[in-house]
Amino acid sequence: MSEPKIYIGMSACLLGDLVRYDGGHKKNIFIINAFQGNYEFVKFCPEVGIGLGVPRETIHLREMKGIVQTVNTQDVNKNYTNALRGYVQQEAETLGQLSGLILKSRSPSCGFKSTPVFDASGNSIPNQFSSGGFTQAVHELFPNLPIVEESQLLNEASIEEFKSRLLVVSKN
16 A cells, blocks of 8 residues: 655756746756655645736835835836735645645745845845745745745755654644
8 A cells, every 4th residue: 555645845946937027948857856755745826826927027026115016127016915915815625735845046936035025116125134024924824834935955964854744743
């Protein structure tokens, strides 16, 4: 009898989908190959999920009135913060079935504590990083869900450590 599948959410661009702002991808063969067997990826692209096209104008995290918002880099009136939160609510049932997430680092939607934050004038704030709008909302809704960025899974030891975290969640 085979072990049940362990479901991992993953940024669609890391799986090779052409969903990035520039129409490209960031396919990560090392990670894909490391999770063969009893693992199955469930892909997410929050920016496409909220209706942004491919290619699209860039977005970033901007601190406005003390709150970090996900906005268009050229027009802060195009604010996607609530749309990303809504997308998480829309996908909550699927997200609740996952044992963990592997997300694109430094992404304004998917980054996990690595995304640069800009000030009200659009200048990078030195040494200030936050989670992307999607990831922040997921982390608030599922605080115990293991989340890593692809940049943290660089070798077998880091892969095995994350797999251990996934097993703990999948057994509960």
